[in-house]
Every structure is written in C-alpha cells, then in structure tokens.
Amino acid sequence: MGCNRVQAKDSASVFAEYNRDLVRQVMRNNAMLPGKIKTAAKNKDFYGAAFALIDMAHGMYKIKDFTPRKGYPSRWTDAIERFIDTALMGIGACGEKDIDGLNKAIAGLVALNREGHRTFR
Numbered sequence: 774m775g776c777n778r779v780q781a782k783d784s785a786s787v788f789a790e791y792n793r794d795l796v797r798q799v800m801r802n803n804a805m806l807p808g809k810i811k812t813a814a815k816n817k818d819f820y821g822a823a824f825a826l827i828d829m830a831h832g833m834y835k836i837k838d839f840t841p842r843k844g845y846p847s848r849w850t851d852a853i854e855r856f857i858d859t860a861l862m863g864i865g866a867c868g869e870k871d872i873d874g875l876n877k878a879i880a881g882l883v884a885l886n887r888e889g890h891r892t893f894r
C-alpha cells in the first residue's frame with residue numbers, strides 16, 4: 774500500500790481511558806530491553822535483538838490509544854507510533870545483519886524515550 778508507517782488514527786477516533794497499571798507494566802518491561810538489545814547487538818545476536826525490539830513494540834502498541842495524564846492524546850499516539858516504527862526499522866536492520874542500522878534504531882528509541890517522558894510523564 775506504499776505506507777511505511779503504522780496507520781495514523783483519524784480525528785474521529787476515540788481514545789481509550791488511561792490504564793496506569795498497564796502503562797507502568799509496559800514501561801518496566803521497556804526498561805529491561807535496551808540493555809538486552811545492546812548486548813545482543815554487541816554479540817551479533819540478531820535474533821535476540823529483533824525479539825527484544827518486537828517485545829517493546831508489542832507493549833507500546835497496547836497503550837498507544839490511551840489518553841495520557843499529561844499532554845495531548847493525538848500526540849501520545851503519534852509518539853508511540855514513531856516508537857513502534859523505529860523498533861520495526863531496528864528489526865529490519867537485524868534481518869540485514871546491519872549493526873549500524875541497528876545501533877541507529879537503538880539511538881532513536883532512546884531519544885523517543887526522553888521525548889516521551891518530557892512530554893507525557
């Protein structure tokens with residue numbers, strides 16, 4: 774379809790109520806994964822890196838339509854979609870055994886983490 778992003782929501786979409794327990798569970802899982810991805814990258818364990826990346830993306834997908842406690846809902850969804858897209862680019866790099874591409878994706882996720890916390894936390 775020529776669409777290289779997770780589909781954006783249209784303005785008529787309804788946002789879900791914030792589930793704080795789920796957000797914190799997803800975030801705590803997130804917190805373990807960048808270390809795992811970096812170790813996997815260092816060991817050229819592309820399967821392990823890809824698995825950790827999809828684990829992160831999967832968690833974030835579950836919370837992407839929540840109304841954040843702080844910040845705009847549409848921005849929240851957009852930030853999380855960019856996060857998921859970046860994880861998917863990292864997985865693509867794993868398929869190519871492309872260490873530079875994988876490291877670039879990791880750096881992107883770290884930057885999105887900072888942006889996300891600054892804006893919504």
Ligand code: HEM
Nearest residue numbers: 793796797800801803804852853856885886889890893894
């Ligand atoms: C590598 C990526 C990320 C990591 C490692 C991470 C890690 C964490 C951790 C450890 C917490 C505290 C959880 C707790 O209270 O036990 C947290 C909270 C939070 N994070 Fe993240 N985060 C990441 C990305 C993001 C992104 C992209 C967003 C938003 C778009 C975000 C939004 C939040 C919010 C809103 C909270 C507060 C949750 C609450 O108490 O209601 N985080 N994060």
